[in-house]
Amino acid sequence: MSDKALDQVLQGDSLEIMEDLPSESIDLVFADPPYNLQLSQELYRPNMTRVEGVDADWDRFDGFREYDDFTRAWLSGCRRLLRDDGGLWVIGTYHNIHRVGAILQDLGYWILNDVLWVKANPMPNFRGTRFTNAHEILIWASKNKKARYTFNHHAMKSLNGGKQMRSDWYLPLCTGSERIKRNGKKAHATQKPEALLYRVLLASTDPGDVVLDPFFGTGTTGAVAKRLGRHWIGIEKEARYVEIARKRIEAITPDSVEPEVLNVVRERPPRVPFGKLLEAGLLRPGEELYFRGDRSLTAKVKPDGRLRINGFEGSIHQTGSHLAGGSPCNGWVHWYYKDGEGQLRVIDALREVVRKGDPDRVTAA
Ligand SMILES: C[S@@+](CC[C@H](N)C(=O)[O-])C[C@H]1O[C@@H](n2cnc3c(N)ncnc32)[C@H](O)[C@@H]1O
Structure with a gap:
């Protein structure tokens, strides 16, 4: 991988930019693609404040076929870029994740887990017409069935108080000081919590690995990658988000970049009889x-x-x-x-x- 792209936010369409990156140069893809929400009307809370939902141009598609073509294109691009033992995470909601899952299987990816991000503080269904939508789904896949992907099982166990980490992750939405604001409003409708990326990156990468996020938004993936001593590449087409992501990541000084600090236990610790x-x-x-x-x-x-x-x-x-x-x-x-x-x-x-x-x-x- 040329240093030109490493640890940079590249502005443009990820389908085009990925073509310029070398094959088999990426260890992990984390993708938070458009959801294809197709919101037809504005949503208000009972106190008449408007919900800042996802109604931006980047989420508009002319139906499922266009969305599927787009999904196939970016997943194929990522597959070329991934090393053979690389992995891919994609996050989505019921609007898109099932289509994405089927397409990635069709392309030869091998699903390792689906993980539920159960939102500790979800937004209620204000109209009361459906259940509160309280989770998002992450699919974790290897490049193919036989791939020797990275999974830091012991690190996950240790993060989970000694118990095996399960596939339901209870984490709060991105709020408070972590939520980036511009003129008092959320800078991005779908900024993900750093805690989610922390778990993803710690589980499935090692220090020095290269992580690609083709839908970078505010740069959450890059921020966490930098803290954990991983290289990152972000692609984002909207200039305003590119600027936010660059500033956000520039402001981070990792507490340590020493491999002996950042490496996690890979082997099972020796057995001790009681x-x-x-x-x-x-x-x-x-x-x-x-x-x-x-x-x-x-x-x-x-x-x-x-x-x-x-x-x-x-x-x-x-x-x-x-x-x-x-x-x-x-x-x-x-x-x-x-x-x-x-x-x-x-x-x-x-x-x-x-x-x-x-x-x-x-x-x-
Ligand atoms: C769901 S958001 C990602 C949010 C991000 N995970 C965060 O924590 O801030 C998707 C992002 O992808 C960008 N995007 C959509 N289509 C794109 C494309 N074809 N190429 C590059 N970026 C794209 C959008 O502008 C949007 O910022």
């Missing part, structure tokens, strides 16, 4: 553990690393599952021990101490 905690002296035989931090639900630790509760014996997972009525249970995050000051702490902290080989850290755990 009994190791006893061998290391971090827990003692006979000591009490508390289920989900509840001081009335206790089990005794046996010398072999099993737990005993009301005559039932088993591993930390089996006893947890027993107490949870048979549901699967990751005992590491559900059992608590009492530290030297009488505070209840999750036993997963002790597992980390064993992994780091530093039992002195137990008091800080």
Whole structure:
């Protein structure tokens, strides 16, 4: 990739500009394309303030056929630009995402997940004619079925408090100081929250990767990419948004660009049997553990690393599952021990101490 395009907002039609970019030069595409909302009338809140919806020219198409042709063209362009192990995310609503999904499958992309962005604070359906539309759908796809795409599973798990990240993401709309305004009004009708892009980029790229956003808008993708040490290329046809995006990204100084800080764990951490905690002296035989931090639900630790509760014996997972009525249970995050000051702490902290080989850290755990 020539440095001319890297970390730049390119102004123009993405279908044309993508033609000038070299094949197989992009690691990830994030696309937030026009929705084809086809709004026929203005929308007002009950207090008669006008809803700043998507009624701009960039969202106008002459019917589904034109929209499909446009979708096929940009998805084909992205496919040429993607490296073989690259990935693509596209976000949309019920107006367009199902058409986009079918077309990307027809083109040979392989859908890995659809993810629901569940809006913590959605706009109500003011007329009361339908359900509140409270989510958008992201499709995550690899270039083809066999591609070795990037997925930072452990980083996602860690971001999610040790539990596997699910495909329903509860995140608020872009509001407050993050929302870019001009003359007191939203600068762009569909600015996405940085939290959404943070998750997407952390999950499916590594530091130094090149991320292309062919519908850049206010540059949310570039802003987050810059913070996370990824390269980015934004294409946006409207001059006013290009200016906003450039200023926004220029104003960002990443706190760190060191690879050792920005790299995330790629491999599964070493397995630690629960009994190791006893061998290391971090827990003692006979000591009490508390289920989900509840001081009335206790089990005794046996010398072999099993737990005993009301005559039932088993591993930390089996006893947890027993107490949870048979549901699967990751005992590491559900059992608590009492530290030297009488505070209840999750036993997963002790597992980390064993992994780091530093039992002195137990008091800080
Ligand atoms: C849904 S918005 C993207 C908003 C963006 N994700 C953000 O957070 O600000 C789509 C953007 O694509 C731009 N656009 C639409 N068609 C385009 C095209 N053919 N080439 C380049 N940009 C286009 C629009 O001007 C609009 O800013």
